[in-house]
Amino acid sequence: MEMSDILIHWYREHKRELPWREVKDPYLIWISEVILQQTKVAQGREYFLRFTERFPNVPSLAEAEEDDVLKYWQGLGYYSRARHLHAAARSIMEHFGGHIPSDYHALRSLPGIGEYTAAAIVSFAWNKPYPVVDGNVFRVLARLFAINTPIDAGRGKKEITALATSLMNPQKAGLHNQAIMEFGALHCLPANPDCLHCALQTKCMGYASGSPQAYPVKQHKARTRSRYFHYLHVVCEGKTWLHRREKKDIWTGLYEFPLIETPEPADFVELQATETFRHLFSGAGQTAVSIVLPDVKHILSHQILYATFYRIEIETPTEAMQSYLQVSGETLNDYAIPRLIQIYLEKDGSA
Numbered sequence: 001m002e003m004s005d006i007l008i009h010w011y012r013e014h015k016r017e018l019p020w021r022e023v024k025d026p027y028l029i030w031i032s033e034v035i036l037q038q039t040k041v042a043q044g045r046e047y048f049l050r051f052t053e054r055f056p057n058v059p060s061l062a063e064a065e066e067d068d069v070l071k072y073w074q075g076l077g078y079y080s081r082a083r084h085l086h087a088a089a090r091s092i093m094e095h096f097g098g099h100i101p102s103d104y105h106a107l108r109s110l111p112g113i114g115e116y117t118a119a120a121i122v123s124f125a126w127n128k129p130y131p132v133v134d135g136n137v138f139r140v141l142a143r144l145f146a147i148n149t150p151i152d153a154g155r156g157k158k159e160i161t162a163l164a165t166s167l168m169n170p171q172k173a174g175l176h177n178q179a180i181m182e183f184g185a186l187h188c189l190p191a192n193p194d195c196l197h198c199a200l201q202t203k204c205m206g207y208a209s210g211s212p213q214a215y216p217v218k219q220h221k222a223r224t225r226s227r228y229f230h231y232l233h234v235v236c237e238g239k240t241w242l243h244r245r246e247k248k249d250i251w252t253g254l255y256e257f258p259l260i261e262t263p264e265p266a267d268f269v270e271l272q273a274t275e276t277f278r279h280l281f282s283g284a285g286q287t288a289v290s291i292v293l294p295d296v297k298h299i300l301s302h303q304i305l306y307a308t309f310y311r312i313e314i315e316t317p318t319e320a321m322q323s324y325l326q327v328s329g330e331t332l333n334d335y336a337i338p339r340l341i342q343i344y345l346e347k348d349g350s351a
């Protein structure tokens, strides 16, 4: 039997039942693939159901306010992906009459739709022979063919994409793609491939080499950067200060408390000496400060945030408050906020 047939046979027996399985609606495929690029299936399922209930099709997503879209994305991370979904929906309304294009290259022209997502949409919805090459597929193919070219180099990606194309049975493109992805997700696992019970064992060069886990080969480890965040949960006359992150950085478009970021760890005395702090609290009258949550370590891809949350109650509204939203406790949950702030609110009891 060909490898593709073995994978499809395995898939029919072992695939998980998921809300986006067997779906041919390109919109639902698109949303599910973007959500799954950043979260595990169990959590992704909840997000998918909630998101598609609120935005069931392209027009409803295109008409929504960005804040609303971000709110439904809250907690998933990579907020630029939510903004791209929104922008792409608007572009589909404007340029494609509200219909998701079935042409791979037209799809690629939309914001946030890369090779992977375009291939998933056209192959799952229209059975077009474009290979999906995600992390699972990279791993499975690198092992099956014992590929020594690093997959984080351009050459490695090309080599694996070419292999993925040649393996595919074009008559069953959608099924093949889903089968190989699911096989990587459930069977040929990163640290623990189940080689003993593998239908592809006799064809697998990685297994024959004696150390399948050595594949895929990687060239570089991604560097991580440490950042030190000091959040000031300011409360004045029963209201909390919030602002929207506008800069091109993590969490653009989400809401947060006044933030002071320092290049190194800093204590409260050092914070008080910063210009931002003095500007925020000049004329605040009596203040009561408490550290509510110190030293939270929050890991993002390529960044580690070390955050401390101070609750600061002030008597008099200051000049600086004019540039912040003043939000009452009950409406705080209406704003899309980063998971880190959510963690704090859950501890503080304000959530």
Ligand code: SF4
Pocket (backbone or CB within 6 Å): 140, 143, 144, 187, 188, 189, 193, 194, 195, 196, 198, 199, 200, 201, 204, 206, 207, 212
């Ligand atoms: S034999 Fe092992 S390494 Fe090879 S495809 Fe099967 S599970 Fe993966």
